[in-house]
């Protein structure tokens with residue numbers, strides 16, 4: 001029988017804690033390192049539906065990308081996101097852990113999963129002169145073949161399983177060769193992507209002024225949604241964990257993005 005600490009040792013060998021940003025909070029967030037663990041549920045975020053699924057499947061640990069406890073908690077009260085989850089986890093004896101920026105920055109981590117899903121070739125990190133190990137890892141690669149703007153957006157939709165995608169500065173008649181990617185909220189890194197010779201950056205959580213500035217500078221930024229750009233990477237961590245510990249059962253939460261697209265008439 002595995003212990004939670006055995007699972008955390010594998011997670012931290014794949015996503016070394018020293019790669020995490022200073023402000024981050026990865027690792028075991030709630031639970032007992034010495035408790036037995038037969039089954040793990042993997043999800044992007046810890047939410048009530050994820051907890052219900054973990055309990056229904058008798059999981060002893062929930063491993064997410066985003067830490068559900070991110071800031072200091074002076075009180076644990078019912079009626080709030082953290083308080084409700086902390087009490088429900090403790091009541092049901094389910095532990096919670098996260099691999100966040102340490103998995104973003106890891107070799108084979110979130111950003112590599114995104115780059116490979118897009119079919120990029122000759123994938124290399126874009127390192128700026130002030131690069132540190134804890135900086136978000138921006139990756140660049142050649143598209144499988146040169147694509148017109150619309151075809152690039154089609155590729156993103158197809159590979160990330162999105163019904164639509166929003167972009168700023170996309171030029172329908174331009175031929176795109178090189179794409180930069182970073183999972184989650186990284187569109188503000190577009191100047192580094194442009195300086196590295198990329199034609200576009202795929203990330204998420206695009207702000208209005210980022211789109212304005214990128215388009216003004218002849219650069220394309222694509223918002224592939226935070227969920228879709230990262231879910232593939234946390235599933236990859238689950239698959240690596242299952243491979244490393246064959247006697248451990250790894251399940252994936254069946255939840256979608258909390259942000260949905262709605263057709264309106």
Ligand SMILES: [Zn+2]
Nearest residue numbers: 184185226230
């Ligand atoms: Zn994220």
